[in-house]
Amino acid sequence: MRASTDPHGKGVTMDVTAIVNGVERTADVEPRVLLVHWLRDELGLTGTNVGCDTSSCGACTVLIDGRSAKACNLFAVQVDGSDITTIEGLAIDGELHPMQQAFHECHALQCGYCTPGMVMAAVSLIDEYPDLGDRGVRVGLEGNLCRCTGYQNIVHAVLQAAGEQERHP
Amino acid sequence: MTDVATHRRTGAPRVGESAPRPDGVAKVQGRFAFSSDLFAENLLWGQTIRSPHAHARIIDIDIREALSLPGVHAVLTADDVPGELHYGLEHQDQPVLAADVVRYFGEPVALVAADHPETARRAAAAVVVSYEPLTPLVDSALAAQADPIHPDGNVLRTLTIRHGDLDATAAVVVEGTYEVGMQDQAFMGPESGMALPSADGGVELFVSTQWLHADRRQVAGCLGLPEDMVRITLAGVGGAFGAREDLSLHVHLCLLSQHTGRPVKMVYRRPESFVGHVHRHPARMWYRHHADTDGTLVKVEARLLLDGGAYASSSLAVIANATCFAAGPYRVPHADIEGTVVRTNNPPCGAMRGFGAVQSCFAHEAQMDKLAAALALDPVELRRRNALATGDTLVTGQVITGAAPVAEVIDACASHPLPDLAAVDEQPMMHRPGGAGRTADAHHVRRATGFALGFKNLLFSEGFDDYSSAVCRLENGAVTITCACAEVGQGFVTLAQQIAREELGIDEIVLAPAETATVGSAGSTSASRQSWMSGGAVQAACRAVRGRVLQQVARRRGVALDGLVLRDGIIESLDGSVRVDLADAVDGPIEETAEYHHRPTQPLDENGQGDAHVSFAFAAHRAVVDVDPELGLVRVHDMTTAQDVGRVLNPLQAIGQIEGGTAQGVGLAVMEELIVEDGIIKNRSFTDYLIPTTLDMPTVRIAALIEEPEPDAPFGAKGIGEPPTISSTPAIVAALRAATGLELTRVPVRPQDIALPRS
Numbered sequence: 026m027r028a029s030t031d032p033h034g035k036g037v038t039m040d041v042t043a044i045v046n047g048v049e050r051t052a053d054v055e056p057r058v059l060l061v062h063w064l065r066d067e068l069g070l071t072g073t074n075v076g077c078d079t080s081s082c083g084a085c086t087v088l089i090d091g092r093s094a095k096a097c098n099l100f101a102v103q104v105d106g107s108d109i110t111t112i113e114g115l116a117i118d119g120e121l122h123p124m125q126q127a128f129h130e131c132h133a134l135q136c137g138y139c140t141p142g143m144v145m146a147a148v149s150l151i152d153e154y155p156d157l158g159d160r161g162v163r164v165g166l167e168g169n170l171c172r173c174t175g176y177q178n179i180v181h182a183v184l185q186a187a188g189e190q191e192r193h194p
Numbered sequence: 195m196t197d198v199a200t201h202r203r204t205g206a207p208r209v210g211e212s213a214p215r216p217d218g219v220a221k222v223q224g225r226f227a228f229s230s231d232l233f234a235e236n237l238l239w240g241q242t243i244r245s246p247h248a249h250a251r252i253i254d255i256d257i258r259e260a261l262s263l264p265g266v267h268a269v270l271t272a273d274d275v276p277g278e279l280h281y282g283l284e285h286q287d288q289p290v291l292a293a294d295v296v297r298y299f300g301e302p303v304a305l306v307a308a309d310h311p312e313t314a315r316r317a318a319a320a321v322v323v324s325y326e327p328l329t330p331l332v333d334s335a336l337a338a339q340a341d342p343i344h345p346d347g348n349v350l351r352t353l354t355i356r357h358g359d360l361d362a363t364a365a366v367v368v369e370g371t372y373e374v375g376m377q378d379q380a381f382m383g384p385e386s387g388m389a390l391p392s393a394d395g396g397v398e399l400f401v402s403t404q405w406l407h408a409d410r411r412q413v414a415g416c417l418g419l420p421e422d423m424v425r426i427t428l429a430g431v432g433g434a435f436g437a438r439e440d441l442s443l444h445v446h447l448c449l450l451s452q453h454t455g456r457p458v459k460m461v462y463r464r465p466e467s468f469v470g471h472v473h474r475h476p477a478r479m480w481y482r483h484h485a486d487t488d489g490t491l492v493k494v495e496a497r498l499l500l501d502g503g504a505y506a507s508s509s510l511a512v513i514a515n516a517t518c519f520a521a522g523p524y525r526v527p528h529a530d531i532e533g534t535v536v537r538t539n540n541p542p543c544g545a546m547r548g549f550g551a552v553q554s555c556f557a558h559e560a561q562m563d564k565l566a567a568a569l570a571l572d573p574v575e576l577r578r579r580n581a582l583a584t585g586d587t588l589v590t591g592q593v594i595t596g597a598a599p600v601a602e603v604i605d606a607c608a609s610h611p612l613p614d615l616a617a618v619d620e621q622p623m624m625h626r627p628g629g630a631g632r633t634a635d636a637h638h639v640r641r642a643t644g645f646a647l648g649f650k651n652l653l654f655s656e657g658f659d660d661y662s663s664a665v666c667r668l669e670n671g672a673v674t675i676t677c678a679c680a681e682v683g684q685g686f687v688t689l690a691q692q693i694a695r696e697e698l699g700i701d702e703i704v705l706a707p708a709e710t711a712t713v714g715s716a717g718s719t720s721a722s723r724q725s726w727m728s729g730g731a732v733q734a735a736c737r738a739v740r741g742r743v744l745q746q747v748a749r750r751r752g753v754a755l756d757g758l759v760l761r762d763g764i765i766e767s768l769d770g771s772v773r774v775d776l777a778d779a780v781d782g783p784i785e786e787t788a789e790y791h792h793r794p795t796q797p798l799d800e801n802g803q804g805d806a807h808v809s810f811a812f813a814a815h816r817a818v819v820d821v822d823p824e825l826g827l828v829r830v831h832d833m834t835t836a837q838d839v840g841r842v843l844n845p846l847q848a849i850g851q852i853e854g855g856t857a858q859g860v861g862l863a864v865m866e867e868l869i870v871e872d873g874i875i876k877n878r879s880f881t882d883y884l885i886p887t888t889l890d891m892p893t894v895r896i897a898a899l900i901e902e903p904e905p906d907a908p909f910g911a912k913g914i915g916e917p918p919t920i921s922s923t924p925a926i927v928a929a930l931r932a933a934t935g936l937e938l939t940r941v942p943v944r945p946q947d948i949a950l951p952r953s
Binding site: 139162173175 | 464
């Protein structure tokens with residue numbers, strides 16, 4: 026931890042080293058910087074959206090060591106040493122993750138603002154509980170708001186992707 | 195020109211098929227750029243200073259300290275607005291920045307631009323505004339008599355409908371008073387945008403919005419620039435639902451950019467978003483229905499009062515809808531209806547999905563149930579007996595000439611099998627009212643169903659010359675469509691491709707960005723109008739291109755024009771002598787522009803009579819709810835719906851609209867309300883303003899999409915977005931009434947309304 030003389034009045038900063046979408050990133054950040062702002066503003070990963078500022082909507086959900094977390098609810102310094110996956114890191118070699126494919130095929134999005142967070146939350150949910158039914162998916166995604174779809178196609182998509190995962194583990 | 199050897203059947207989805215969204219892959223990958231993702235070199239950040247009072251005189255604004263902060267590049271007040279000081283969608287009454295008086299909580303007073311968002315926020319806090327607080331006018335019932343809060347007075351509009359014999363009465367009379375609270379559109383992507391100075395001294399604005407050209411007219415007026423020096427491009431929109439039809443940060447961004455000569459970006463946070471856009475009008479409604487003993491409606495009397503808040507926004511059109519559709523989708527020979535919308539110091543209200551029809555539907559459907567009870571008739575049967583049909587006359591004197599399959603909608607919804615629900619005591623706790631929180635005891639829970647029917651107009655009304663424009667360009671076998679229709683999530687981008695494929699038989703359809711410089715207005719993405727209006731413009735532009743291609747081929751090949759057909763991208767002559775791929779049929783590019791107008795409508799006369807509307811769409815919902823009357827907890831288990839859609843252009847998208855629209859009706863029924871005390875919104879966050887989650891939303895079951903083609907509409911398709919939001923709310927409340935025996939005259943129905951009803 027050290028003091029810096031940043032023109033924006035940055036005070037004490039700390040080193041953060043994390044694997045973000047497979048790439049090691051090291052930065053000097055103030056302890057008060059939220060993870061979502063670090064991802065968006067410093068790393069340019071704008072796929073992770075900010076919807077509410079109060080950890081209510083889940084638009085900023087990312088994976089930390091494989092588990093979903095709301096990036097507005099963590100400081101960047103808390104992910105030091107972690108492995109972060111954002112929506113940009115989900116597709117491998119341009120091939121959509123089954124969850125992304127299912128969201129697209131099932132029309133599980135309209136405006137798409139909640140989609141990155143919803144997809145990340147769903148990936149983590151299905152990874153942990155592959156056998157969920159409709160109700161289980163709804164319980165698991167209760168922390169992610171969508172205003173366009175009424176959620177029905179989102180639930181379809183998650184179940185479709187879970188089935189896909191079952192067939193191709 | 196090369197003839198093709200084999201017949202090519204193109205594979206991409208056409209009209210009527212479930213084409214996937216063209217922006218879908220980018221959206222699931224996080225690559226779709228929302229307006230909050232914009233960036234430019236040398237960027238400044240804007241911040242708005244807003245009134246902490248609902249009503250106050252501005253004594254002084256001291257910007258010196260803010261301006262002296264390092265990194266601050268501009269602090270602007272009303273004195274810095276170079277053009278028109280006021281803007282407005284219909285009525286130019288809203289200050290760009292308040293000058294002498296603030297009329298609502300959160301009204302913009304000053305602007306800051308700084309080189310970092312935090313610096314901008316600090317500078318905003320350093321602007322010292324001295325106010326002399328005034329007593330806010332917050333009771334809409336007092337507004338007409340109160341001192342005017344605006345030079346234009348407090349009554350924005352009164353519309354009176356007098357139809358038939360005003361003295362008519364009948365054997366059964368039921369009366370009631372109803373209220374609707376203030377709902378927020380609560381789109382997920384808060385307001386954001388970026389303005390850049392352009393080389394000609396004008397400005398370029400990238401913003402999430404619903405109507406680019408109406409924005410341009412207002413922005414240019416306020417900047418004192420000709421319209422062609424303001425270029426607006428749609429940036430990725432995170433939902434709209436009416437909240438982006440009015441300007442929010444548009445002029446502010448441009449002022450800051452013009453003043454500093456640098457790109458300026460603004461992003462509202464959620465609390466600012468709640469005060470930064472209009473809301474659904476709160477309503478107070480008195481009704482008296484008169485019917486014969488067999489249930490035939492004879493007369494409807496109604497008095498509607500909508501709170502428009504501080505500025506006009508689209509209030510004049512909202513009250514027209516609330517009043518025109520106040521009697522519901524029923525044959526009503528006699529009507530005496532008056533609707534008024536007033537100004538108060540409450541937050542400004544304007545467009546939200548359903549636009550006036552939501553409020554009166556809640557009341558007329560409660561009345562229909564009350565009438566059914568008084569007549570000892572089944573509520574569905576009462577609706578069926580009075581249902582409008584093509585050829586019937588509305589209370590505005592307008593005869594319905596288009597499709598009105600109201601009886602079919604009712605029957606499809608009502609006859610759909612009830613959901614197979616487990617008995618309450620066999621359900622997991624999470625399924626009961628209260629869910630994981632204060633869960634109901636199974637033996638307290640009562641289950642009931644409710645039914646409601648609603649309708650509204652499609653497209654703009656009352657003589658407004660509504661149109662959309664599109665350009666179709668065919669070049670090297672590829673088609674580019676340019677249209678300024680704002681894609682806000684509804685899926686117009688998908689439909690535009692489907693329509694172009696249908697008309698030209700080419701799979702690859704490129705959509706150019708929606709912006710103001712290259713194409714005329716597409717009108718607003720509202721009033722369930724874009725599939726019809728911009729769909730119509732795209733269709734017309736494509737047909738014009740097709741016509742020119744066929745003309746060229748006919749001329750070159752020396753065949754009769756009327757002997758040529760274009761099908762699946764192949765031009766063929768009926769005699770078989772010509773067979774050529776569209777890609778090879780013409781040399782240079784062909785470009786055609788089309789402007790699509792719907793048939794003209796008329797203003798309403800002094801008795802509220804006239805052919806004011808183009809078309810109508812109808813929907814019914816049936817709700818199944820569980821209620822714990824002691825705790826006031828509710829679980830909506832099932833929403834079944836049928837809707838009059840004309841023709842389905844894209845089944846997946848149509849059903850998506852219906853599910854999403856129903857969700858917003860569920861929210862209004864049991865959870866969503868902006869709590870406004872003395873003009874101040876108290877719940878400006880998603881922690882306190884609750885919208886339905888995955889657990890609040892029941893399964894939505896589509897009993898039927900009734901496809902009776904609308905004669906005037908392209909492909910016969912009606913707009914789909916709004917009807918689901920209209921009938922869903924009253925269906926749930928009808929079920930709650932059936933479960934509890936309470937009157938429940940207000941939405942949202944809160945736990946205390948059930949557990950602690952006022953006698």
